[in-house]
Amino acid sequence: MDIQYNEAELAFRDEVRAFVAEKLPKEISDKVKSSEHVSPEDMITWQRALYEKGWLAINWPEKHGGPGWSPIQKHIFEEETAEAGAPRILPFGLNMVAPVIIKFGTQEQKDYYLPRILKSEDWWAQGYSEPGAGSDLASLKCRAERDGDHYIVNGQKTWTTLGQHANMIFVLVRTDTTVKKQEGISFLLVDMENTPGVTVRPLITLDGAHEVNEVFFDNVKVPVENLVGEENKGWTCAKYLLTFERTGIAGVGISKAALEHLKQIARNEQAEGKPLIEHPRVAERLVELELELMAVEMTNLRVVSAAEAGGVPGAESSFLKVMGTEVRQKISDLYRELAGPYALPFPDLDVGEDAFGPEFSASASSTYFNLRKLSIFGGSNEIQKNIISKAILGL
Amino acid sequence: MDFSYSDEQRMLKDMVDRVVADQYSFEQREKIIKSDTGYSPEVWSQFAELGLLAVPFSEAAGGFNGGGAELMVVAEGFGRGLVVEPYLSTVVLAGTFLDAALGDDAKADALEPIISGEQKYALACYEPNGRYDPFWIETTAKKDGDSYVLSGKKAVVLGGDSADRLLVIARSSGDNPGKNGLSAFLVDGNADGVSRDGYTTFDGHRAAEIVLDNVKVGADALVGEEGGAAAPLQYALDRGIIALCAEAAGAMEVACDLTLDYIKERKQFGVPIGSFQALQHRMVDMRISLEKVRSLALWAACSLDAPDAERRQRLAAAKAMVSKAGRHVAEEAIQLFGGMGMMDESSISHYAKRIVLIDHYLGDGNYHTDRLIDLLVEENAAA
Numbered sequence: 150m151d152i153q154y155n156e157a158e159l160a161f162r163d164e165v166r167a168f169v170a171e172k173l174p175k176e177i178s179d180k181v182k183s184s185e186h187v188s189p190e191d192m193i194t195w196q197r198a199l200y201e202k203g204w205l206a207i208n209w210p211e212k213h214g215g216p217g218w219s220p221i222q223k224h225i226f227e228e229e230t231a232e233a234g235a236p237r238i239l240p241f242g243l244n245m246v247a248p249v250i251i252k253f254g255t256q257e258q259k260d261y262y263l264p265r266i267l268k269s270e271d272w273w274a275q276g277y278s279e280p281g282a283g284s285d286l287a288s289l290k291c292r293a294e295r296d297g298d299h300y301i302v303n304g305q306k307t308w309t310t311l312g313q314h315a316n317m318i319f320v321l322v323r324t325d326t327t328v329k330k331q332e333g334i335s336f337l338l339v340d341m342e343n344t345p346g347v348t349v350r351p352l353i354t355l356d357g358a359h360e361v362n363e364v365f366f367d368n369v370k371v372p373v374e375n376l377v378g379e380e381n382k383g384w385t386c387a388k389y390l391l392t393f394e395r396t397g398i399a400g401v402g403i404s405k406a407a408l409e410h411l412k413q414i415a416r417n418e419q420a421e422g423k424p425l426i427e428h429p430r431v432a433e434r435l436v437e438l439e440l441e442l443m444a445v446e447m448t449n450l451r452v453v454s455a456a457e458a459g460g461v462p463g464a465e466s467s468f469l470k471v472m473g474t475e476v477r478q479k480i481s482d483l484y485r486e487l488a489g490p491y492a493l494p495f496p497d498l499d500v501g502e503d504a505f506g507p508e509f510s511a512s513a514s515s516t517y518f519n520l521r522k523l524s525i526f527g528g529s530n531e532i533q534k535n536i537i538s539k540a541i542l543g544l
Numbered sequence: 545m546d547f548s549y550s551d552e553q554r555m556l557k558d559m560v561d562r563v564v565a566d567q568y569s570f571e572q573r574e575k576i577i578k579s580d581t582g583y584s585p586e587v588w589s590q591f592a593e594l595g596l597l598a599v600p601f602s603e604a605a606g607g608f609n610g611g612g613a614e615l616m617v618v619a620e621g622f623g624r625g626l627v628v629e630p631y632l633s634t635v636v637l638a639g640t641f642l643d644a645a646l647g648d649d650a651k652a653d654a655l656e657p658i659i660s661g662e663q664k665y666a667l668a669c670y671e672p673n674g675r676y677d678p679f680w681i682e683t684t685a686k687k688d689g690d691s692y693v694l695s696g697k698k699a700v701v702l703g704g705d706s707a708d709r710l711l712v713i714a715r716s717s718g719d720n721p722g723k724n725g726l727s728a729f730l731v732d733g734n735a736d737g738v739s740r741d742g743y744t745t746f747d748g749h750r751a752a753e754i755v756l757d758n759v760k761v762g763a764d765a766l767v768g769e770e771g772g773a774a775a776p777l778q779y780a781l782d783r784g785i786i787a788l789c790a791e792a793a794g795a796m797e798v799a800c801d802l803t804l805d806y807i808k809e810r811k812q813f814g815v816p817i818g819s820f821q822a823l824q825h826r827m828v829d830m831r832i833s834l835e836k837v838r839s840l841a842l843w844a845a846c847s848l849d850a851p852d853a854e855r856r857q858r859l860a861a862a863k864a865m866v867s868k869a870g871r872h873v874a875e876e877a878i879q880l881f882g883g884m885g886m887m888d889e890s891s892i893s894h895y896a897k898r899i900v901l902i903d904h905y906l907g908d909g910n911y912h913t914d915r916l917i918d919l920l921v922e923e924n925a926a927a
């Protein structure tokens with residue numbers, strides 16, 4: 150047993166560090182580190198830099214443009230980029246729809262969509278959830294009826310993250326209403342920009358942000374070529390996609406960067422005549438979070454190295470989701486706490502910052518409230534616990 | 545021992561509940577928050593007509609002679625409706641300060657504009673470097689002939705954006721931080737040298753950063769004795785804490801009710817999500833947190849006249865419990881609502897924000913835990 154990275158892994162880590170140091174613009178990493186709003190342009194800038202290096206599609210097979218990394222290499226890459234303050238890679242194209250197209254798509258679909266995803270030419274959105282179908286995704290109602298060479302789609306998707314920027318959406322639709330609910334679902338690709346009948350409406354979240362949307366489909370004509378896999382076999386695609394959604398789910402790198410940000414704040418900010426870090430209660434909270442995070446980090450490495458040895462992360466990723474999101478939420482709670490009375494001013498989202506109190510405090514409450522989402526989406530933490538109790542504990 | 549309301553308290557409760565029900569639908573509240581002033585002048589004058597603006601003041605001041613229990617009744621009702629009018633700043637903080645600091649004749653005059661609803665006041669006490677310490681006062685009051693010159697910065701002054709008059713706590717002598725040498729001055733909100741930067745808070749209230757740049761006031765601006773502001777300040781802050789804890793209890797009650805209704809109605813997997821035992825226990829834990837806050841808020845409200853150590857302990861305990869149990873209820877409410885809990889258009893998210901952010905007014909959980917530790921140390925030294 151050796152819990153250290155070996156020489157090759159260390160060399161790889163240095164290579165990643167050098168690349169990030171050279172290519173990640175400081176104005177972007179500064180925003181990420183201080184939880185400020187990161188624009189779509191910032192995300193694309195970083196994705197283009199990775200694409201040029203061949204490091205964008207880390208979960209794809211080499212023949213489609215992946216770097217051919219081992220699970221440990223992917224882990225190192227994700228940690229290093231997150232700790233350096235790189236914006237997140239938009240998962241919807243790269244880590245959601247692409248693996249499904251690679252596994253189930255036609256040659257034409259692969260040839261057309263994959264290069265566009267690599268070059269960030271399409272912005273994808275995920276059209277799974279509906280008002281009546283959240284945790285119980287299979288009960289979805291959005292309907293697609295075959296009409297010659299087209300499907301006619303009618304219905305609604307909701308909580309669509311960053312759908313306001315998207316030109317493409319992959320949707321789960323019901324193509325057979327007469328069978329068991331999982332058996333009448335299909336996986337469709339919809340061009341949101343060029344197909345009449347698609348309407349996107351903003352949903353404002355409690356932090357005042359516009360991050361999610363409702364998407365309405367009103368007699369939307371989708372060519373049958375946009376079906377991925379077989380008709381009524383969409384649930385297989387949906388489940389396959391979820392295994393990719395769970396890669397990097399522990400968010401260890403992001404949490405480390407966030408905790409480091411808090412330590413910096415605690416060192417720099419004075420309260421009642423001394424730095425916050427010298428307030429015993431603050432120090433205690435920092436240490437508590439650190440040990441929680443250490444537990445997530447090592448658990449994550451254990452799962453990753455099992456994957457390296459050929460095991461497939463299955464239900465174990467549910468542990469990581471719960472542990473990882475809980476610690477991130479707790480870090481954001483301390484962030485709010487550190488801001489003290491200056492957690493109160495509502496940041497002016499149009500200005501992008503607020504002028505009240507210390508600069509770090511501007512995003513404290515919004516980060517805390519925004520990150521409530523972590524335990525709700527990607528399979529809520531309750532659903533993860535149901536998986537653990539059934540699949541691992543056999544209850 | 546009798547935990548029931550008196551007839552008068554019950555009438556007060558019914559009255560508050562009625563105004564809130566009439567004036568404070570979710571849509572009306574949203575409108576008020578987005579208005580220029582951030583409060584409703586109509587609602588405010590209704591409060592005045594009903595006598596709500598006089599509840600915690602002594603009879604000599606023209607008030608109701610309400611104690612902690614009456615304040616609790618009012619604030620709980622406001623918490624249930626998430627009322628954003630500047631009641632805490634004007635009545636509970638600035639108003640009770642004046643009541644405590646002034647002699648009988650003077651207090652009647654001073655409180656008349658508050659009781660009648662004509663003017664709004666704000667307590668400008670806390671400072672940017674002092675975090676939650678009310679006795680961290682770097683703002684100076686320098687005597688200049690018959691007048692005083694005030695200079696300093698005041699942080700997150702509740703209601704400070706629209707207040708007609710500011711009750712400024714400044715240091716006329718003594719070392720910072722400390723209670724000695726603090727004096728209070730009533731300053732016109734638009735006086736020369738006062739600049740105010742107002743904003744909306746995360747929970748829909750208003751506050752301001754205030755800079756006092758050589759603000760010259762007459763000797764008549766001094767409230768009470770020179771150097772004697774600490775005691776009335778404590779009096780006012782104690783009442784502020786009672787109001788906030790009671791408000792938290794009211795808001796938590798509604799958050800629990802809304803969540804309970806939601807999990808009974810929301811169906812997934814063909815059944816109400818409230819039928820899952822995993823969620824039933826979570827809902828029960830929320831109710832337990834609510835009961836804890838109700839109990840300690842009540843205890844604090846009934847301890848305003850208790851001996852010093854007891855009063856301090858119960859106030860600190862209540863506020864520290866609101867920090868912990870309030871956050872628990874808010875986070876769980878959002879979680880059990882799922883995506884809907886994250887929505888600005890769902891009222892639950894506004895309850896969650898208010899409950900969590902109450903922790904950031906008048907000392908958070910850490911601050912009040914430290915006060916409890918102070919008491920422990922004192923007790924130990926005496927033993």
Ligand SMILES: Cc1cc2nc3c(=O)[nH]c(=O)nc-3n(C[C@H](O)[C@H](O)[C@H](O)COP(=O)(O)OP(=O)(O)OC[C@H]3O[C@@H](n4cnc5c(N)ncnc54)[C@H](O)[C@@H]3O)c2cc1C
Nearest residue numbers: 275277278283284308309310522526529531879880882883
């Ligand atoms: C910010 C944000 C972004 C999102 N982005 C997207 C997106 O881009 N695309 C997309 O398709 N979806 C997206 N979602 C939707 C997300 O996947 C759903 O919110 C999630 O599946 C939960 O569904 P729900 O909100 O309907 O809650 P519900 O399923 O109604 O759940 C409510 C509560 O009940 C619990 N619960 C449900 N079933 C059980 C059970 N069997 N046992 C115990 N507890 C249970 C849940 O855990 C939760 O606490 C997003 C959501 C959010 C908040």
